[in-house]
Amino acid sequence: MLMITQSDIERLLAPADYIDLIENAFAAYTRGDTRLSRLAHLDSPPGEFHIKASGIDGVVGVKIGSCFYDRPATLGLPSIIGFIALFDGSTGQPLLLLESATITRLRTAAATAVAVRHLALPQASTLAVLGVGAQAASHVEAIRAVRPIDRVIVWGRDQAKAGRFAADHGAHVAATPAEAARQADIIVTLTPATQPYLGLRDVRPGALVAAVGSDAPTKRELHDDLLAGAALITDVTDQCAEVGELHHRPETPVRAELGEIVLGGTPGRMSADEIVVFDSTGTAIQDVVAAQALYTAAVKSGTGQALPLWD
Incomplete structure (x- = not known):
């Protein structure tokens, strides 16, 4: 299993790359070429957790994100933090673990840009x-x-x-x-x-x-x-x-x-x-296509480090 960091994410793909990536994801979802996006929400006062999952092109991704809006004031840390795990959808083999807040920020803005492009x-x-x-x-x-x-x-x-x-x-x-x-x-x-x-x-x-x-x-x-x-x-x-x-x-x-x-x-x-x-x-499919593109780019460039979960 490969792991990449926040700085890896920011280096591997440019922000503009996400716009066409997310537009294609919306199209694939409508054509029925993706797994249904699943959503779970858990309140944990004073914050909350979001869990999202979907799949496309033989991969499945699951995101767990926490939103605690008092974190900047109480801890001096960002309010949103979490990770995405990407799996081979045919074998269940874990492929990639990566920080999620950066992807969420970039893919959300890209989705808005797609809406702006068309609306x-x-x-x-x-x-x-x-x-x-x-x-x-x-x-x-x-x-x-x-x-x-x-x-x-x-x-x-x-x-x-x-x-x-x-x-x-x-x-x-x-x-x-x-x-x-x-x-x-x-x-x-x-x-x-x-x-x-x-x-x-x-x-x-x-x-x-x-x-x-x-x-x-x-x-x-x-x-x-x-x-x-x-x-x-x-x-x-x-x-x-x-x-x-x-x-x-x-x-x-x-x-x-x-x-x-x-x-x-x-x-x-x-x-x-x-x-x-x-x-x-x-939607979860936005997270999955972003993680998939980052995994492809990381493997091609030799970025990231192996995460030995089983030793």
Whole structure:
């Protein structure tokens, strides 16, 4: 079994590499070329654990991730930590063990970029980022790879942190989420909020809202009127109904899953004035294809070290 570190992950693949990788994963899922993605959630106050599993092309991956949002303050460590184990799907042989938070950050931003590629207006140039945690910088970079973003507006609960992020990324700071969103063609919500804070009146016609923060039953970022007034696209509908924005308004009609749009079977946007919401809960197949690509790159380059579990 091979093990690679966080620095190996960052060196083996460039952030932009994940966009096409994740787009292909959405397409493969829709074609039925993957194993069903499985999700388990365990509360462990003051934090939580997520367990995700899926498979493709003869490999199976399992991710165990913990989210403890007090870790930066209490331990001086990141709030999200975990690992992915990749297996040979035909023999059960372990192939790779790797740190998961870096992959989660990169593949999540890539999934949003895929949604932007297919759902945002072609001329979209203003991006609002709501939340300035670990996902924020990767989202700015990934979205800039698929749209001509010339203005970024950020909001964060910690305004000092938002100011530092803005200085580092040439962005403007908004005082409220609504102030940021009302100026934007693309809005990305990246908070662990449990109460909705973004409504229909905060989003202008033609905007795309990528709702990324809601990945557990208790989390929610969007008001009912925004879900009711927008076209809803999901990553995986069943999972969104379990832990995403759809969980909180299950009667919301779903136009399509993103993979259907990637394959061209369903139009994502019907008009230039339509508001579109992408409910992104993060699927196991995204983790698996990323781990598979990293395993291939590690073996080819001789990166990593053997992990002798059996001696």
